[in-house]
Amino acid sequence: MDIALFESSKNAFLDIVEAKEYIQLDRISMVYQSLQESVQKPLKMIMLYGKPGTGKSMFLTKLYNDLKEQQPIFFYKTPILDESEFFKTLAQDLYGIKYNDTLNFTHFMKIASANPQDSTPIILLDEAQLYANDLMEKIRLLSDSRIVKFVLTLHKTEKEDLIAKEHFQTRIWESIELKNASKMELKLYIQKKLMKANCFDISNMFTQKNITLIHQLTQGNYRDTNKLLYTLFEIYVTYIKKLKKINTKNISNKYIEMAAIHTGLINA
Amino acid sequence: MLDIENLERRWLYYKIEKALPFAILSVFSLLVLFIILAFLQSQKVQKIKKTPLIKKEEEHLNIKKVEKKQPIKTSSFKEEEDVKQLITLTPSLSFIDKISIEEPKTIKPQIENSTVERQETPKEEEKSKIIIQHQDSRKDIQDVLKRFHKNNNPVLSLFIAKKYYELQEYKHAYDYALITNNIDSHIEDSWIIFAKSLVKLGKKQMAIDTLKQYINHSNSKKASMLLQNIQNGRFK
Numbered sequence A: 001m002d003i004a005l006f007e008s009s010k011n012a013f014l015d016i017v018e019a020k021e022y023i024q025l026d027r028i029s030m031v032y033q034s035l036q037e038s039v040q041k042p043l044k045m046i047m048l049y050g051k052p053g054t055g056k057s058m059f060l061t062k063l064y065n066d067l068k069e070q071q072p073i074f075f076y077k078t079p080i081l082d083e084s085e086f087f088k089t090l091a092q093d094l095y096g097i098k099y100n101d102t103l104n105f106t107h108f109m110k111i112a113s114a115n116p117q118d119s120t121p122i123i124l125l126d127e128a129q130l131y132a133n134d135l136m137e138k139i140r141l142l143s144d145s146r147i148v149k150f151v152l153t154l155h156k157t158e159k160e161d162l163i164a165k166e167h168f169q170t171r172i173w174e175s176i177e178l179k180n181a182s183k184m185e186l187k188l189y190i191q192k193k194l195m196k197a198n199c200f201d202i203s204n205m206f207t208q209k210n211i212t213l214i215h216q217l218t219q220g221n222y223r224d225t226n227k228l229l230y231t232l233f234e235i236y237v238t239y240i241k242k243l244k245k246i247n248t249k250n251i252s253n254k255y256i257e258m259a260a261i262h263t264g265l266i267n268a
Numbered sequence B: 001m002l003d004i005e006n007l008e009r010r011w012l013y014y015k016i017e018k019a020l021p022f023a024i025l026s027v028f029s030l031l032v033l034f035i036i037l038a039f040l041q042s043q044k045v046q047k048i049k050k051t052p053l054i055k056k057e058e059e060h061l062n063i064k065k066v067e068k069k070q071p072i073k074t075s076s077f078k079e080e081e082d083v084k085q086l087i088t089l090t091p092s093l094s095f096i097d098k099i100s101i102e103e104p105k106t107i108k109p110q111i112e113n114s115t116v117e118r119q120e121t122p123k124e125e126e127k128s129k130i131i132i133q134h135q136d137s138r139k140d141i142q143d144v145l146k147r148f149h150k151n152n153n154p155v156l157s158l159f160i161a162k163k164y165y166e167l168q169e170y171k172h173a174y175d176y177a178l179i180t181n182n183i184d185s186h187i188e189d190s191w192i193i194f195a196k197s198l199v200k201l202g203k204k205q206m207a208i209d210t211l212k213q214y215i216n217h218s219n220s221k222k223a224s225m226l227l228q229n230i231q232n233g234r235f236k
């Protein structure tokens, strides 16, 4: 089989968060649809949470991309730490107002009420667990006043569970959990990724046993699966370059295990 | 390119290590089985040999046989326990491997050093509240750093840069802004933090040059504003 095919399969599993890379899977699409519906309701703030690599940032990116033509929507990928800078950024994005001096919450609220908008703007906050509690409290107030609608992702660790208790478990929150893929979903994920890259022949090389092993190694985590498969195809490319005879009928579990060793999913 | 030979070797070790407990277990159980069989065999032979010779002693011998049997039985159990111990030993070996693999991280020690530095610097008059906040920030940085090493996400390195800037550790802020920039050179905020840190480190001219260069091909308003503020001395 052509080495280029393995190269493009490899690149299909680069860890990139871009809307065009988004893949629809049943459960994911359902969650996504409910997210899109909730976004249109003015009342609640939406929190996406889940373990690392379950696709939270991917979700926000997709949402941003789908809505940006229709309504004002802004995506803050890295938390803005300084409170004044946060409100300055908001004032700039929402009302096109530039501020050179510090801008506090009260002042921002005055600006907001002086500039009523037709539709509620949406602000997407990724990595929201990194915002300071004080600022988070103000974000809540902002949301309560319906000046902006926030959708944020929360990276789940023990510490954040605590935060979740204090802030996020009130009525104004709607929370959506993203989970690792089931074996079936993982199979579809791999197939669809390869289809997208036009690697049908490679996609056909995967057997149920391969999928079972991959799921066992990655627990269905998308990021880990990306890493594993990227390395798997790198192994294939290396072998082909070395002119070694390899089986191109089925994916070899040995190579999957080697990839897992290389990526640290197996300690050896 | 991958070091495929090395990887193959590691895979082989992994397979052997995985199969080892089973191999040991089966070898030992075979051995135990063999010993028991051999013993029973020898008993039979003894019986056959002894019966025609001394008939009276038979009862006496029977008791002896029972006595003999018991200690041997327990010893075979002991061997099985030994086997189990041997098996439980192997995972701990792989654990040691794990540690030695995780050790050589380059950036981590830097952070630990700086934690020490930082904890020494706060003046005693400072309120305890502030110190707690600082430690929280530190923990945030370390958590994020761990994740950054896993996914190399520029969003996270930029966060670290911002956090260091907030903690007034401008050298670190500069470093992580640069790291972010190397991963993705189109992130406005990383240029901003980069320039701001440069000013704080006393390299105003370099900050101005960098910003000008960035503004040239990005038309960033935020950057222009910062440039102005640096040039007219409002930001220092």
Ligand SMILES: Nc1ncnc2c1ncn2[C@@H]1O[C@H](COP(=O)(O)OP(=O)(O)OP(=O)(O)O)[C@@H](O)[C@H]1O
Residues within 6 Å of the ligand: A014, A015, A016, A017, A021, A022, A023, A024, A028, A050, A051, A052, A053, A054, A055, A056, A057, A058, A059, A155, A156, A222, A223, A226, B147, B151
């Ligand atoms: N629906 C999807 N379609 C295509 N790829 C996906 C999808 N969900 C996740 N992925 C893949 O998984 C990787 C990790 O996803 P993402 O970065 O969104 O996780 P995350 O939940 O934001 O993780 P973290 O908590 O570490 O920020 C992405 O690079 C992407 O390639």
Ligand SMILES: [Mg+2]
Residues within 6 Å of the ligand: A056, A057, A058, A126, A127
């Ligand atoms: Mg993310």
